[in-house]
Amino acid sequence: MSDALLPDFVQPESGSLKLLHISDLHFGIPYVQSVGEAALRIAPLLKPDAVIISGDLTQRARREQFLAAKEFLLQLPKVPQLVIPGNHDVPLYRLSERWNNPHRLYQEIISEELNPVLRMEKAMIVGLDSTAPRTAISNGRIHKWQLDACEEHFRDVPADVARIVIAHHHFAPAPDYLRDSIMPQAKRSMERFVDLHVDMVLGGHLHRAFIGNSLDFYSGLHRDRGIICVQCGTTTSRRGRGREREKNSLNLIEIGRQFISIVHYIFFHETGEFQATSQHTFRRQTFIPEGKLTRQPLHFDSQQNPATHLDAQF
Numbered sequence: 001m002s003d004a005l006l007p008d009f010v011q012p013e014s015g016s017l018k019l020l021h022i023s024d025l026h027f028g029i030p031y032v033q034s035v036g037e038a039a040l041r042i043a044p045l046l047k048p049d050a051v052i053i054s055g056d057l058t059q060r061a062r063r064e065q066f067l068a069a070k071e072f073l074l075q076l077p078k079v080p081q082l083v084i085p086g087n088h089d090v091p092l093y094r095l096s097e098r099w100n101n102p103h104r105l106y107q108e109i110i111s112e113e114l115n116p117v118l119r120m121e122k123a124m125i126v127g128l129d130s131t132a133p134r135t136a137i138s139n140g141r142i143h144k145w146q147l148d149a150c151e152e153h154f155r156d157v158p159a160d161v162a163r164i165v166i167a168h169h170h171f172a173p174a175p176d177y178l179r180d181s182i183m184p185q186a187k188r189s190m191e192r193f194v195d196l197h198v199d200m201v202l203g204g205h206l207h208r209a210f211i212g213n214s215l216d217f218y219s220g221l222h223r224d225r226g227i228i229c230v231q232c233g234t235t236t237s238r239r240g241r242g243r244e245r246e247k248n249s250l251n252l253i254e255i256g257r258q259f260i261s262i263v264h265y266i267f268f269h270e271t272g273e274f275q276a277t278s279q280h281t282f283r284r285q286t287f288i289p290e291g292k293l294t295r296q297p298l299h300f301d302s303q304q305n306p307a308t309h310l311d312a313q314f
C-alpha cells in the first residue's frame, strides 16, 4: 500500500467500542499468578466497554478451579462480561459427570447460560458453546440449532451495529505448522455467518494469538465479504503453544464506525507486564463513504479499493 493511502485509511475514531478479549485462563496447575496479576493490572488501563472470555477458565473443571476463576473475573473492570465454556471446563476424567451433566459446575459457579448474548449499542455479541463433552471433547462442535439461534439474534440488528460471534474452538486453521484440527463442519458455520453478515469471530483454544480471515480458507460463496477471525492465546497459563510457547496474550478490539482494530498484547517477563506488540486494522465492510450504511456487499473498483487489512508492528 502506498503511503498516500494511509492517512485516509486509518484515522483515530472517537467513541469506538472497546472489547477486552481474554482466553484460556486454565486455573489450576497451569495458571501463573504473576501473569494473572499483570492481566488484572492492564485491564482497567485499557478502559474496555465489555470483557470477552473465550473459554477454558479451568484446567480440569474442578470446583476450586472454577471458584478461583470466578474470583479473577470479579476483579476485572466492572463492565459487562460475556463468558463461554471451553473443553477444559467439562470434566475429562470424571466420566459419569461428563456424560450426564458436564457443565454442572460451570453453570453453578460461572454462568448458567452456555450460549450468552450481549447486546450493546454498537455491537451484538453472540456467544456459542462449542464444547462437545460426549462426542468431540477436543475439537468441539457447533450445532445447527445454535446457528439458527444466531440468525434470530442478528435478525433485527441495525446495519451499523457490529455482529460478533464468540466460540472457544476455532473455525479456521492457524497460520503455522502445528496442524491443529479445526472444528468438524466449521465451513458450514462460517458460510452461515457470512450469510448473517457477521463481522468478526473470536476464539481461543489454540493458545496463540493471530488474525485470520474467512476468505483465506472459504473463499467460494462471498468473495467480496470476509469475516475477521480473532484468536487469543492463553492469557494467564503456561500452556502457550507455537510462537507463544511460555508466553501469554490478550487482545484489545476497537470497533469504530469505519474501522475495526485489534491489538495483540503479549506478556514480557522482562517487564512483568503485558505490552502491545501488533495492531491489525480492517475497514468495516458496512461503511460507505457517503455516510450511508448498508449490509449489501460492497463492490469497489480495484483501482480505488485499498487493501482491507493493515498490519503494523510496534
Ligand SMILES: [Fe+2]
Binding pocket: 024, 026, 056, 086, 088, 205, 206, 207
Ligand atoms: Fe485452553
Ligand SMILES: [Fe+2]
Binding pocket: 056, 086, 087, 088, 168, 204, 205, 206
Ligand atoms: Fe481448549
